[in-house]
Amino acid sequence: MTTNAKEPRSRLDPEPVPRRDWLGLSSLWAMGGALLFGLAGMLKLPKAAVLASPSKKFRVAIPENLPVGEAFVPPGRAVAVFKDTDGVYAVSTICTHLGCVVKPNAEGFECPCHGSKFAVNGDVKKGPAPRPLPWLKVTNNGGQLTIDEGTTVPNGTKVA
Ligand code: FES
Structure with a gap:
């Protein structure tokens, strides 16, 4: 006799992530990283890149x-x-x-x-x-x- 119900998987043997989901998650992480990188660059912008010369x-x-x-x-x-x-x-x-x-x-x-x-x-x-x-x-x-x-x-x- 066979059963149709899925047996619960063990935590030590998780269900493999489908390739399509893995690519979606990777692109989401890449977008998040790019956003953080851009924000860090924008926060650095207001600082002057040159030092003021001493007063004459x-x-x-x-x-x-x-x-x-x-x-x-x-x-x-x-x-x-x-x-x-x-x-x-x-x-x-x-x-x-x-x-x-x-x-x-x-x-x-x-x-x-x-x-x-x-x-x-x-x-x-x-x-x-x-x-x-x-x-x-x-x-x-x-x-x-x-x-x-x-x-x-x-x-x-x-x-x-
Ligand atoms: S820089 Fe040429 S003599 Fe002073």
């Missing part, structure tokens, strides 16, 4: 005992600050030839790239630099000096 304006405290004619170079800046009897002034240390950073020395500045030499006031003493080093805007707010690397002033402009 910065405060500087020059040493009290800075000798006349000696440069003070604030750390991380391409600026040399000088103090004399007429006041304070700032000279850019970006060479006017091809943009290397010039190094201060006893006579002024020297460019390590092609050998241009500049006086303490930025005038060209030896080429190939075509122009003097530009002077930068310095403001004095009650003893607090602020230098603006983005603004040049006529050479000879000093702040008391």
Whole structure:
């Protein structure tokens, strides 16, 4: 005698998943993965991909005992600050030839790239630099000096 009723299968021997169902489940998992991947990408979008550059304006405290004619170079800046009897002034240390950073020395500045030499006031003493080093805007707010690397002033402009 045969029975038509299906016998319950054991948990250790599950019914095989038909091929069509397996393909459907796989595509569902693939769609879910793609959706999560896209969401993760969209969440990352609002973050800026570039870092902001430091401000061109910065405060500087020059040493009290800075000798006349000696440069003070604030750390991380391409600026040399000088103090004399007429006041304070700032000279850019970006060479006017091809943009290397010039190094201060006893006579002024020297460019390590092609050998241009500049006086303490930025005038060209030896080429190939075509122009003097530009002077930068310095403001004095009650003893607090602020230098603006983005603004040049006529050479000879000093702040008391
Ligand atoms: S970059 Fe300074 S001399 Fe050429």
